[in-house]
Amino acid sequence: SQKIEQNSEALNIQEGKTATLTCNYTNYSPAYLQWYRQDPGRGPVFLLLIRENEKEKRKERLKVTFDTTLKQSLFHITASQPADSATYLCALLYTGFQKLVFGTGTRLLVSP
């Protein structure tokens, strides 16, 4: 079965730095890869989606890359702020299926 790996250890960075989160997967590549943000006690919120044939996607301070050779997606937050502190989840969607497979998430802590 498909396995998704996100770093279970929290990522601590200083305000203003770039945060980089990793999502690795096994087996075959998905048609779409999504990133969500989840705050404590709240539901995940969709941030960005990248297609299988796209290398990079940007939205304001966010950037997602997708490397199907490495079977990896990187999620970058530039000029990070304490308000960016949250857990970030990646999710994979495969062609022909309507089910997303979620990673366990990585907690990001941005200190002032």
Next chain:
Amino acid sequence: EAQVTQNPRYLITVTGKKLTVTCSQNMNHEYMSWYRQDPGLGLRQIYYSMNVEVTDKGDVPEGYKVSRKEKRNFPLILESPSPNQTSLYFCASSDRTGKNIQYFGAGTRLSVL
């Protein structure tokens, strides 16, 4: 405001006492899903529905039931809750664009004693 509404937000119950968690969306989405989230296991899909009267099992359906009699509502039913169903539950909806972007509710924290 576009949203997915779950109720209740918090629930403490005892083993074997039937309960229902309601979910409603106002975005006219065809697809709806229920997930549970447990530490170290992430979000796992319980059931999903692709349209009214169409439901199917997700990864962890045992002990749960759902129904989809109306497009906007997708209740989750625990006929005989057990302590291993203590978890954080999320309802989500998505449209038919194929990207399956999920819009989540705020969550229901369930404790079964």
